[in-house]
Amino acid sequence: xxxxxxxxxxxxxxxxxxxxxxxxxxxxxxxxxxxxxxxxxxxxxxxxxxxxxxxxxxxxxxxxxxxxxxxxxxxxxxxxxxxxxxxxxxxxxxxxxxxxxxxxxxxxxxxxxxxxxxxxxxxxxxxxxxxxxxxxxxxxxxxxxxxxxxxxxxxxxxxxxxxxxxxxxxxxxxxxxxxxxxxxxxxxxxxxxxxxxxxxxxxxxxxxxxxxxxxxxxxxxxxxxxxxxxxxxxxxxxxxxxxxxxxxxxxxxxxxxxxxxxxxxxxxxxxxxxxxxxxxxxxxxxxxxxxxxxxxxxxxxxxxxxxxxxxxxxxxxxxxxxxxxxxxxxxxxxxxxxxxxxxxxxxxxxxxxxxxxxxxxxxxxxxxxxxxxxxxxxxxxxxxxxxxxxxxxxxxxxxxxxxxxxxxxxxxxxxxxxxxxxxxxxxxxxxxxxxxxxxxxxxxxxxxxxxxxxxxxxxxxxxxxxxxxx
Numbered sequence: 001x002x003x004x005x006x007x008x009x010x011x012x013x014x015x016x017x018x019x020x021x022x023x024x025x026x027x028x029x030x031x032x033x034x035x036x037x038x039x040x041x042x043x044x045x046x047x048x049x050x051x052x053x054x055x056x057x058x059x060x061x062x063x064x065x066x067x068x069x070x071x072x073x074x075x076x077x078x079x080x081x082x083x084x085x086x087x088x089x090x091x092x093x094x095x096x097x098x099x100x101x102x103x104x105x106x107x108x109x110x111x112x113x114x115x116x117x118x119x120x121x122x123x124x125x126x127x128x129x130x131x132x133x134x135x136x137x138x139x140x141x142x143x144x145x146x147x148x149x150x151x152x153x154x155x156x157x158x159x160x161x162x163x164x165x166x167x168x169x170x171x172x173x174x175x176x177x178x179x180x181x182x183x184x185x186x187x188x189x190x191x192x193x194x195x196x197x198x199x200x201x202x203x204x205x206x207x208x209x210x211x212x213x214x215x216x217x218x219x220x221x222x223x224x225x226x227x228x229x230x231x232x233x234x235x236x237x238x239x240x241x242x243x244x245x246x247x248x249x250x251x252x253x254x255x256x257x258x259x260x261x262x263x264x265x266x267x268x269x270x271x272x273x274x275x276x277x278x279x280x281x282x283x284x285x286x287x288x289x290x291x292x293x294x295x296x297x298x299x300x301x302x303x304x305x306x307x308x309x310x311x312x313x314x315x316x317x318x319x320x321x322x323x324x325x326x327x328x329x330x331x332x333x334x335x336x337x338x339x340x341x342x343x344x345x346x347x348x349x350x351x352x353x354x355x356x357x358x359x360x361x362x363x364x365x366x367x368x369x370x371x372x373x374x375x376x377x378x379x380x381x382x383x384x385x386x387x388x389x390x391x392x393x394x395x396x397x398x399x400x401x402x403x404x405x406x407x408x409x410x411x412x413x414x415x416x417x418x419x420x421x422x423x424x425x426x427x428x429x430x431x432x433x434x435x436x437x438x439x440x441x442x443x444x445x446x447x448x449x450x451x452x453x454x455x456x457x458x459x460x461x462x463x464x465x466x467x468x469x470x
Contacts, residue, residue: 029057030080030081030084031083032059032082033051033054033058033059033088035089036064040090043089047086047088052118084101084162085099085290087100097109099163105287106286107286108286111284112281116277117276121274129200133178134178135179139180139196141163141164141180142181144185145184152297164181174257175258179197180196180199181196181197192282192283193278197273197274200270201257202259202269203260203261282299285297285301286298378404382402383405389401
């Protein structure tokens with residue numbers, strides 16, 4: 001089996017290069033562009049166009065639901081390495097754009113006075129130049145007229161610069177610069193012009209026919225006798241195909257650029273074609289945090305030093321009360337936790353003692369009730385039955401019927417309570433008046449008598465009483 005196409009050193013070098021590219025990509029700024037509230041179709045499309053400008057360092061397929069709050073977006077942005085938020089919103093009066101720096105701010109709020117979508121810009125051009133290869137690299141940022149004095153102007157310039165990766169003019173590859181973003185600041189109206197262009201480099205110093213030959217689309221020479229006619233006079237070329245070049249867009253290339261005739265140290269013209277979107281922005285205010293915080297600058301509201309001090313004191317008081325509530329909640333939680341732990345320890349100790357007691361008595365045999373208590377209860381029951389037999393029959397029962405009573409009498413022990421009570425009243429020969437007894441109905445044949453002993457009830461067959469002669 002043959003060896004693979006790459007050697008071990010080539011594979012290692014490729015892996016190291018990929019790792020370096022990933023690290024460099026992670027170090028670059030990334031952004032989220034989304035809308036909040038009821039923005040409408042036009043503002044939704046404007047957010048998609050702004051994503052197009054910031055490609056490829058933005059989330060092109062980001063979906064934010066209505067239930068997602070700004071805190072949710074901030075929580076997701078941290079692990080993904082997102083550094084900026086561009087949030088568009090719409091009110092009854094105007095459309096607003098918020099530029100946020102993560103994770104600690106600041107937040108710049110702009111009012112969008114005018115805007116034009118990409119489709120409208122492209123449809124207004126006779127020949128537009130826009131293809132997917134242009135969006136493989138971030139655009140070149142161009143800031144104009146940001147040297148005006150003012151901290152808010154410098155902060156705006158810094159925020160826009162940090163929105164895109166920095167470049168080194170000595171080592172940059174010109175083939176990666178296919179687009180440019182122009183932000184122009186007007187000090188008089190305090191508005192910013194947002195423009196997005198496509199860059200094209202063409203050689204200069206050649207005739208119109210030569211330029212036509214150098215284009216990607218070859219000209220139609222069916223009506224020409226020789227190619228010299230095209231190079232000499234430019235026959236067959238329309239005036240719209242000729243674009244004016246001059247000193248304003250002509251430069252000497254420091255390196256070769258992709259395209260026919262763009263050689264190093266040769267004169268070439270840089271042409272810009274607007275691809276949209278367009279926006280006219282006006283700064284409203286600057287805040288400290290992400291979406292909230294102290295207002296550092298406001299374009300319309302100006303407060304005195306006393307008002308600022310009062311606002312700062314009120315905010316400090318609010319923060320102090322919040323910290324106090326948090327400390328009290330922490331103390332309550334700690335106290336409840338200690339009570340819970342103490343109750344748990346007490347319960348475990350009680351369970352342990354119960355188990356130890358059960359384990360210590362498990363080998364001992366249950367003695368049950370003492371024999372004296374068993375004998376006394378049985379004697380009392382049989383005495384009741386014997387007394388009932390005497391009253392019903394009129395004779396003494398046999399010893400076999402009530403052996404416990406007979407045994408006690410033979411031993412000369414004391415008789416039961418009920419027997420003692422009956423012997424104290426010798427005149428009472430009928431049925432017992434103090435007990436709850438049921439009299440027997442007189443019948444000629446033997447009857448079955450049930451004693452009141454509950455589950456231990458016994459039955460006796462009693463025949464008619466026998467009469468003895470004198």
